[in-house]
Amino acid sequence: MSGVLYLDGVSVVFDGFKALNNLSMIIEPGELRAIIGPNGAGKTTMMDIITGKTRPTAGTVQFADHDLTRLDEAAIANLGIGRKFQKPTVFDALTVFENLELALKAPRDPWSCLRWVLGADYQRRIEATMAEIGLADRAHDRAAILSHGQRQWLEIGMLLMQEPQLLLVDEPVAGMTDQETEHTAALLRRIAGQRSVVVVEHDLEFVRALGAKVTVMCEGTVLSEGSIDHVQNDQRVIEVYLGR
Amino acid sequence: MSATTITPAPRIQGGTILRGLLLAGLAILAMLPVLNRLPPESVLYVSDFVVAVSGKWICYGILALAIDLAWGYAGILSLGHGAFFALGGYAMGMHLMRLIGPRGVYGHPVLPDFMVFLGYTELPWPWWGFSSFPYAMLMALLVPGALAGIVGWLAFRSRITGVYLSIITQAMTYALMLAFFRNDMGFGGNNGFTDFKELLGVPLNTAGARAALFYAALVALGVSLLLCRLVTQSKLGRVLVAVRDAESRVRFLGYNTTSVKLSVFVLSAMLAGLAGALYVPLIGIINPGEFSPGNSIEAVIWVAVGGRGTLVGALLGAFSVNALKTWLTSFAPDLWLFVLGGLFVAVTLFLPRGLVGLLRKGEGR
């Protein structure tokens, strides 16, 4: 049921600046992949391309045989691609419960939303997720009053409610304590069993904790790929990170 | 078709004071036509003027609800809702004009006076069917709805938001005003429609007809309030709030925000059209001045004053600003524009949540 994410020869040009340069990558179903790279390497732009926020200048982007370059953000999300942003964005005016309820996989057209009645099974799923992200006792607090880490968690919870086949997670542990970071790594590892997960992260310790295959990006293209030890010993990667 | 959730969450709602205020206000309004029938010597007697003015405010209240639904909940600040209001009014006006029949100055059995004056020989096609009341009412909802559908679809699909959308909607009402001022549009030019005779077989100039129209508007206000509440308390209402605060995030959750915004914008325009349709027989005139961009933005400030994002606030704002206007223009008309301008400044700078925010603070929430 899960699909393959397939990027081939993707380039994006902003006013002459090549944000992505002939980028190719394949994410297998159920795979957990970490992407690292210096600032401006094109990591966020790559996520923008996959989720339909930005259109590529050239190249192919496919997920489970759907051409993502022709779909808008909502349609891509409904294909089962979920995204967590670098800056946590939850809906401040809504409660934790309502945030999760909105993310819940259910018909999303206005008429269905108007007639929506929360069934008991859905209610249980939301409660289970709240327990998983440690926000069970905050169900009816507005998201605005949550701490930074709790907002990160809530956003991950919303991703889970979407039941995506592919999760794109941008710097999930920024601003988290060590303990929270560890918890997050465990959660992502667990999720990866059923879904593909792509994590963009600066924190190499966290990447090591994930135990995933690592892709190093630089100047809009793939510099190196392999296990964390492999890429850490790659001469080109060292040059990029330490400077020539 | 229940839209409430079994979520045990306390919904963000007007406090008890506010709800009491709203109910008391509606109850007082409902009493006015009755008090109007008392002998003038009575302490409780209410003059025709007060009844007429409050009837007007009720229509403004519906318009304010419409604007609040789009702006307060979905973040769509339309500066063109006056156009939807006026279109609804024109639809009703066309019906009233057709009902004048041979009682016009020129005595033509079908054509309204201005058409005879302009040398029309037959009824232009947009006027067909308007002799029927249900058809006219339908048009009063459908025409504003269709216009909002077209403008909204064009704007939302190309992601025109914020001030751009405001300006576009303002340009829309401005363009319509220019168009309706033209005689050859076939809608009465700058004189518009007036001298109505009857509605549903009842002569309009009787106290009974005025009371009936008043109650019709009041019932429409109640229905609109319930409808808006249904929407805002449903999951759709929460999606709207989410769209207002972080539209792109909602899109990444898989919601087609274009259709979400479009549906609420169309509904809002139809409510504004309903308000206009009720307004015209109460006031007895409709002309292109109703399309003036100033009218739309004035209605927006009602909502801002009352407190956007709460339905009570919209009503409170519409009533209080108009009460202030009626009172002030009667003895210091020169001052009114200063006060209105000052309201725009004061509310945006000092009272972003409007009177409702102020009252809630008073309630300790």
Place this chain on the structure above:
Amino acid sequence: MTRFLRLLAVFLLFAAPLRAQEGFEAVVAGLAGGFAAQAEAVERLGALGDPRAVPILRALSEGRLQKSPEGALAIDGRDALTGAPAPTATEAIRINNRVRGALRGAFGRLELASASDAERAAAAAGLFRARSPENIQILEDALGREANPGVRATMERALAASRLAAPDAGVRRQGILMLGGTASPEARGLLLEARTASPDLAPEIDAAVAAIDQRLQLRRVAETAFQGLSLGSVLLLAALGLAVTFGVMGVINMAHGEMVMLGAYTTVVVQEAFRGIPWLFPWALPLSVPAAFLVTAAVGAGLERGLIRHLYGRPLETLLMTFGVGMILQQAVRLAFGAQNREVISPAWMQGVITLPGGVEVTQNRLWIIIFSLLVLGLTVAAIRFTRFGLEMRAVVQNRRIASTMGIRTGRVDAMTFAFGSGIAGMAGVALSQIDNVSPNLGTGYIIDSFMVVVFGGVGSLAGTMIGAFTLGLVNKLLEPWAGAVLAKIAVLVGIMLFIQRRPKGLFALKGRAAEQ
């Protein structure tokens, strides 16, 4: 031939007054004689070219010239020559058709010899309408000594029309060729008339008509283009200040139209102040430009510091708030100056019409406004590109935090930028006072158009604003002939909405990361 004419002109110029002094009174006396003597006297007066003859001949033609038994001439009880009170026992002089014919010729000659350009042109226009072959000679003579190109053109048309009425086909052909060289709808009408009268010349006439049509078409295009440029320049002026405040700062100022209005009222005030000082009065308008800039810039700075800065990052609130400010400004001006329109007098050098080659007529004030709008655009661009203030402004726009760490006082830059944009609006007001009614709601008419220009051109691009303004002006004027002014305006509004579908960021869009903020 031309040499001869030139000699003749010189001769007439110097000789005529001499001869007039010698014989004028004697010739006038001839008017008291019989019909033949009258006709001869009239012709000689015409040939003399003395302007004193005009009132006498006019009185003769209108039956007001009287003669006493002694032969002295009087007009309305006064001596025709001296103007002294004349004896009462007089009788009116009657004339016959021959004398009338002579009078027409004499008038034509005398007026064609008048010292005033306007009178000579009017006389030639009269002869154009008279279309009599008798005038051919007179007109040829007059053309010989005419130096003013405008009057020459009128005379040539009159000559051509007169030739068209000649019995001789050769002369008529000459006339057709001459008329075919003009771009006058009247000439076209004459030619079409002549076509039925002289079928033998039909091919020549058709060619001439076609030539006129082509020239008229060209003129129409040129005039539409000018009107479009003129409207475009007005839009540019109105939008330029907004391009700074909205385009550069991102502040939506709904009181922008009121800044324009304040600029126009500054012009009124400056004019009133200078009214009592005659030598300064012609400079009132040029001096209003800096005055309006300063006044509106001060208002703008106050508005930004006092109110707008508290609402940065909340564009919708800013929109509503500034709308309220606009209302207050409007009402304040209404109470201070009255609701009725105020008159602003154009200086002489801005009045009147210039006729370009090809007969295109251009009003001076519109031409000046086009020039002025480009000057203001140039100044704006220069201020942003080449001044310290412009540099700081661009720095703050690009990255406020870094600019502030570099020691730029961002608050001051914000205030100055807003004051600058408002000042430009004020200068626009000075120009608009020349072509629009100066009333408290002057600005409301421009605010929507200005936003359309900025959005259409691309927010943040002055080049886009200019091209947007002129494009919208031209399109509007191109549509007007078939759609009418109101529908053209509506069509432009709808067109912009559809355009934004294709290019949501306008003509000159900023791309990439900077645009997504």
